[in-house]
Amino acid sequence: MSREDLAARQAELLHALLADGPPPPGFDRSRLRVEAQVLRRKHGRVLAYQRPELAEALGERYGALFAEFAARRPKSATEHSHAYADAFTEWLIESGHLPKPKRGLLSRLRRR
Template sequence: MSREELAEQQAALLRALLAGGEVPPGFDAERLRVEADALLAKRRRVVAMLRPDLPEALGARYRELFDTYGRAHPRHVGTGMRADANAFADWLRERGEISAPPKRSALARLLRRRD
């Protein structure tokens, strides 16, 4: 197998795991779905840690809304988690789920200054 073929297979696997792409030949669809769900849950937890104002504002709807966002907006190479969290907040505002930018906690402001 050439390097190009291997790179394309790896890219197809990442698309399936992170962006809802088709399951590549030779992979178990159910196992990939379970792993994709686990990766989305990890991303959701990290965003909640970086922007605790969002789960506070959304309550029980946080998971549903984040999962909808996360599946439609996979992270791109070079995009940091803080930028991802802020993009989710922007998406929520555009949809009318939150009105004004939520107030960030003192910890979030401190962390933002360190970027």
């Protein structure tokens, strides 16, 4: 298998795992769905580690809210976790789960 073919198959697999794309040939859809859920939970834990103030502010709602966000906006394969954390923060504010900050946090997030 050439490098290009391998890269294409890896891209298909990442699309299936991160963006609910179709399973690549030879992969079981139900197993990929389980792995995708595991990856989303891992992203949620990483994000809570990077932004502990979010996890603290949301308390028990954190997991469910992150799952809702991740289902609507999966993390791309090339996206840095800090950018994904910024997008989650912005979504929380815009959807009313967190109060709008007084000092322009949204505009600072959008400039990154």
